[in-house]
Amino acid sequence: MREIIRIRCLKHIYPDKTEVKVCGLDFIVHERERVAILGENGSGKTTLLNHILGLLKPVEGEITVFGCDPVKNQKKVIKKIGVVFQNVDEQIIGPTVYDDIAFAPRNYGFPEDRVDKMVKEVSERMGITHLLHKIPHYLSGGQKKKVALAGAMVLKPELLILDEPFNGLDPKSKEDIIKLLREINLSYGTALLLTSHDINFLPEIVDKIYILHDGRIIRYGSVEEVLQERDFLYQVSLRPPILVELFSRLRNRGIEVEIPINIDQAEVQLLNLLKSRGEVHWNGYRK
Numbered sequence: 489m490r491e492i493i494r495i496r497c498l499k500h501i502y503p504d505k506t507e508v509k510v511c512g513l514d515f516i517v518h519e520r521e522r523v524a525i526l527g528e529n530g531s532g533k534t535t536l537l538n539h540i541l542g543l544l545k546p547v548e549g550e551i552t553v554f555g556c557d558p559v560k561n562q563k564k565v566i567k568k569i570g571v572v573f574q575n576v577d578e579q580i581i582g583p584t585v586y587d588d589i590a591f592a593p594r595n596y597g598f599p600e601d602r603v604d605k606m607v608k609e610v611s612e613r614m615g616i617t618h619l620l621h622k623i624p625h626y627l628s629g630g631q632k633k634k635v636a637l638a639g640a641m642v643l644k645p646e647l648l649i650l651d652e653p654f655n656g657l658d659p660k661s662k663e664d665i666i667k668l669l670r671e672i673n674l675s676y677g678t679a680l681l682l683t684s685h686d687i688n689f690l691p692e693i694v695d696k697i698y699i700l701h702d703g704r705i706i707r708y709g710s711v712e713e714v715l716q717e718r719d720f721l722y723q724v725s726l727r728p729p730i731l732v733e734l735f736s737r738l739r740n741r742g743i744e745v746e747i748p749i750n751i752d753q754a755e756v757q758l759l760n761l762l763k764s765r766g767e768v769h770w771n772g773y774r775k
């Protein structure tokens with residue numbers, strides 16, 4: 489698969505002299521991949537994303553996005569990327585939801601009938617056509633996230649960057665956003681790159697994980713490999729998913745179970761345990 493991002497040992501110095509380093513392993517994202525960056529507060533996740541967007545210029549290091557330097561070729565690069573920032577209030581700028589979603593295509597000079605088609609198509613996919621006439625300020629938090637996502641997706645970018653997409657959402661809205669992101673990835677082939685402290689949801693939405701700690705990318709692997717490493721996650725100030733914690737405790741008591749990362753795997757593990765004790769039938773129902 490084609491590489492769309494490659495970063496090696498970035499260093500950034502903010503105007504107040506705060507130094508942020510992202511060294512260690514190379515950071516690589518391929519087309520269509522679904523990748524999460526994990527790390528404690530202040531570890532540099534947003535700084536890294538802002539470099540990918542060409543909004544920040546590193547003082548040291550190498551960064552290539554879609555084969556280009558994102559600072560020197562910002563217009564070209566940004567056209568291929570949709571972004572949902574941590575604080576969506578700062579990015580929703582249109583007087584109505586319709587105008588907000590129409591902002592990017594109008595900005596790129598698409599004729600108004602094309603813009604109309606694009607806005608309607610993306611709004612239908614996001615399930616927000618009933619909100620198009622509304623003033624964004626009055627929307628709920630979950631509705632604002634969906635509008636921001638529609639604005640980010642209207643040009644069908646190759647890469648979607650999401651900084652803490654689940655912040656402040658209720659469980660149903662989280663599920664809606666996860667479902668939308670999976671559909672977007674599948675139907676448009678859009679690569680997903682996200683940060684999240686909501687570790688329990690990650691197996692449903694990403695395949696690969698990078699971990700940032702103390703200015704270094706210290707771990708890269710599949711979502712299963714990384715999230716099953718309970719002790720390692722604690723060492724780097726992260727917390728394992730609740731199922732990993734529970735089943736690790738059972739293993740520590742000598743109970744023979746594999747560590748699951750989602751509810752289906754956990755169900756299979758528990759049923760196997762009950763079957764081995766003769767407490768349930770082969771079909772998983774109680775004897």
Ligand SMILES: Nc1ncnc2c1ncn2[C@@H]1O[C@H](COP(=O)(O)OP(=O)(O)OP(=O)(O)O)[C@@H](O)[C@H]1O
Binds near residue numbers: 531533
């Ligand atoms: N505009 C800025 N000016 C000065 N320092 C900044 C600025 N933005 C970020 N920083 C500092 O850079 C470091 C990394 O911040 P960053 O926002 O990238 O972390 P993060 O991993 O995204 O954190 P969080 O999980 O809390 O969102 C922090 O020490 C932060 O205080």
